[in-house]
Structure formats: C-alpha cells, structure tokens
Amino acid sequence: MQRSSNITSSTSIESSRIAQPIGTALDRFIKNNQDQFAFASGELSQLLRDIALASKVVNREVNKAGLIDIMGAMGSQNTAGDDQQKLDVLANIRFTRALAKGGEVCALVSEEAESFVDLNNDGKYVIAIDPLDGSSNIDVNVSIGTIFSVYRRKSPVQTPITEDDILQCGSEQVAAGYVLYGSSTMLVYTTGHGVNGFTYEPTLGEYFLSHPHLQMPEEGKIYSVNEGSANSFSASVTNYLQHCKDNKYTARYIGSLVADFHRNMLKGGIYIYPATAKDKNGKLRLMYECNALAFIAEQAGGLATDGFQRILDIKPTELHQRTPFFVGSKKMVEKAMSM
Incomplete structure (x- = not known):
C-alpha cells in the first residue's frame, strides 16, 4: 500500500508540473483593465495591441539578424546625427505600418524621421517612438529595445494636426512603455x-504577465553612466560619481538605454546621462526616450529629472529636443540632485 501511495503522490506532483499555469495573456490583461483608461472606448486598448504586434515582428527580425543581411549600417544618418542601422530602419517601418493600419494614431514622432508623420486618419492619439534604441549594440548581440509614449490628440478629429498635438509635456502622457529584446523579450x-x-512566449506567439505591479527599489547600489566622458562632466556630477565610488556602488553601463533602465528598475539604481562639453543639452531625446521612461519610473516609485526639474514638466519646443537625464531609485536621484 505504501508503494501505491508513493506512486500516486509522484504522479500528482508530475501532473501539477505539467499543468503549470502560464499566466495572464497581454490581450486579456488589457481588456480586464480597460476601465482604468481615462477615455475608455477601446482605441487605446487596440493601440497597445498594435504596438505589441509590431514588437513581435521586430523581435523576429532581431533574432535572425545574424542569418540574413539586416545587420550593419545603412550608410545614412538619422535626425540625431547617429549612423542609421538597417534594423533601425526596419523597426521604424514595422511600427509605422502597424500603427497606420490600426487607425488609432493620427500622428507619429520617430527618431528616424525628421518631421512628424501624419497618418491621415481620424485617430485620437499621438505616439512618440524610438523604434530601436541601442543601435551601436545591434551588431554585437547585446540587448536593444523600443521606447514609446502615447498622448491624446488635442485638436478636433477631421482637422489638421497642430503643434499642440505634437509638442506635449510628458505629464500629459496617457500611456508609455518599452520593449526589451534581450535574453527574453519583455x-x-x-x-x-x-x-x-509581460514576457514573450515565442512558441505561443503571445506576451504573458510575468512582472505584475513593478516597483523600483527606493535605494540601490548600481550607477549607470558613460564614464568615458567623465572629463567633460560638471563638478556636481563628478562629485556624485565619487560619492557612488566611496560607498562602493557597482558601475554597470550597457549602452542601451532600455537595458540599463530595466536593470535598475528591477534591482535599484540610477541612470545618468548629463550635459557634457560636447553635448551641452545632453544627448538623449526628451519626447521619445526620456518622457516615457520618466513616466514609468514615477509610476514605479522612482524619480526622473534633468538635474534641475522634473522631466515630465518640461515643455518641448521641438521634436528632437535633447535633455540631460537622471532617472532611477528615488533616494539615489534625490541624493544626486542634492549635490
């Protein structure tokens, strides 16, 4: 009888392993939480689905980048003066197509386009997007990402897109997010x-909720900054970095904004891209990089500033406006600002 009992117990354990739940799918999560949207009528839900779909296509292309000729430079530069990679252009095309076909977005601001793209529809939303962040890491198989901000259109439908629709403060975002293409896609x-x-399950072709209610630790021991430019940092930034070293913090810098931010989001840390002698206004773009991550950071209990004011309070005056960026764990950013 004892042997039979052990067999039954073993079978039960094995069955429970086989039948492990895989979690809540992104589509179901969006549907279940649609009433949280300020203007719940389905468009924003569909917009998020369109972004998810485009990210799956980009993920596929990224994963086979070494097998087909989509790696390397295009031989041109984007509006920021960075050399465009083939995957930059491909990702921009994929996201633009998905958002245009979805019909919820009336205009798109992209790092890869000099002006905003009027999608010529009656969409109620404006998107600012960096289709593929971390271009310098594409050819060396290091994590890269997508960053996006969503704003509600201000002008009436069926009227021309206005500057007020495009140049909105980060505090006016109705949604923001990023996709990380790394050891797993999130x-x-x-x-x-x-x-x-949400983590992508490639065999099912679906995102599943894996990190609910993310909270950034208030304090951390990681600082992320390109110290190769340290000689051109201000004295206050240099002093803060010395404070990090004196307290035996760990330096971690990947060079992909999404990857550095995501690590600090989970483990606690601060990301710094200050003004330098070369880039007096900083290098990162306010509208499609900093605003999105600042919104996410604040929603997760962190902070984001340009060194003097809250990122989300900065009123943009141009599409590709740059800003210094300090983002991460609340107490670490507060300490940096105090110095």
Whole structure:
C-alpha cells in the first residue's frame, strides 16, 4: 500500500508540473483593465495591441539578424546625427505600418524621421517612438529595445494636426512603455495605474504577465553612466560619481538605454546621462526616450529629472529636443540632485 501511495503522490506532483499555469495573456490583461483608461472606448486598448504586434515582428527580425543581411549600417544618418542601422530602419517601418493600419494614431514622432508623420486618419492619439534604441549594440548581440509614449490628440478629429498635438509635456502622457529584446523579450508599460511587465512566449506567439505591479527599489547600489566622458562632466556630477565610488556602488553601463533602465528598475539604481562639453543639452531625446521612461519610473516609485526639474514638466519646443537625464531609485536621484 505504501508503494501505491508513493506512486500516486509522484504522479500528482508530475501532473501539477505539467499543468503549470502560464499566466495572464497581454490581450486579456488589457481588456480586464480597460476601465482604468481615462477615455475608455477601446482605441487605446487596440493601440497597445498594435504596438505589441509590431514588437513581435521586430523581435523576429532581431533574432535572425545574424542569418540574413539586416545587420550593419545603412550608410545614412538619422535626425540625431547617429549612423542609421538597417534594423533601425526596419523597426521604424514595422511600427509605422502597424500603427497606420490600426487607425488609432493620427500622428507619429520617430527618431528616424525628421518631421512628424501624419497618418491621415481620424485617430485620437499621438505616439512618440524610438523604434530601436541601442543601435551601436545591434551588431554585437547585446540587448536593444523600443521606447514609446502615447498622448491624446488635442485638436478636433477631421482637422489638421497642430503643434499642440505634437509638442506635449510628458505629464500629459496617457500611456508609455518599452520593449526589451534581450535574453527574453519583455514588454513593460503603464497607463498611469502602476507598471506591469509581460514576457514573450515565442512558441505561443503571445506576451504573458510575468512582472505584475513593478516597483523600483527606493535605494540601490548600481550607477549607470558613460564614464568615458567623465572629463567633460560638471563638478556636481563628478562629485556624485565619487560619492557612488566611496560607498562602493557597482558601475554597470550597457549602452542601451532600455537595458540599463530595466536593470535598475528591477534591482535599484540610477541612470545618468548629463550635459557634457560636447553635448551641452545632453544627448538623449526628451519626447521619445526620456518622457516615457520618466513616466514609468514615477509610476514605479522612482524619480526622473534633468538635474534641475522634473522631466515630465518640461515643455518641448521641438521634436528632437535633447535633455540631460537622471532617472532611477528615488533616494539615489534625490541624493544626486542634492549635490
């Protein structure tokens, strides 16, 4: 009888392993939480689905980048003066197509386009997007990502897109997120009601909730900065970095904004891209890099500033405006600002 009992117990354990739940799918999560959206009528839900779909296509291309001729430079530069990679252009095309076909977005601001793209429809939303962040890491198989911000259109439908529609403060975002293409592919987003992370399951072709209610630790031991430019940092930034070293913090810098931010989001840390002698206004772009990550950071309990004011309070005056960026764990950013 004892042997039979052990067999039954073993079978039960094995069955429970086989039948492990895989979690809540992104589509179901969006549908279940649609009433959290300020203007719940389905368009924003569909917009998030369109972004998820485009990210799956980009993920596929990224994963086979070494097998087909989509690696390397295009031989041209984007509006920021960075050399365009083939995958930069491909990702921009994929996201633009998905958002245009979806019909919820009336205009798109992209790092890869000099002006905003009028999608010529009656969409109620404007998107600012960096289709593929971390271009310098594409050819060396290091994590890269997508960053996006969503704003509600201000002008009436069926009227021309206005500057007020495009140049909105980060505090006016209705959603923001990023996709990390790394050891696993993750979609992390917020609609102003906390932050949730979804991991892509490639055999099912679906994102599943893996990191609910993400919270950034208030304190951390990681600082992320390109110290190769340290000789051109201000004295206050240099002093803060010395404070990090004196307290035996760990230096971690990948060079992909999404990857550095995501690590600090989970483990606690601060990301710094200050003004330098070469880039007096900083290097990162306000509208499609900093605003999205600042919104996510604040929703997760962190902070984001330009060194003097809250990132989300900065009123943009141009599409590709740059800004210094300090983002991460609340107490670490506060300490940096105090110095």
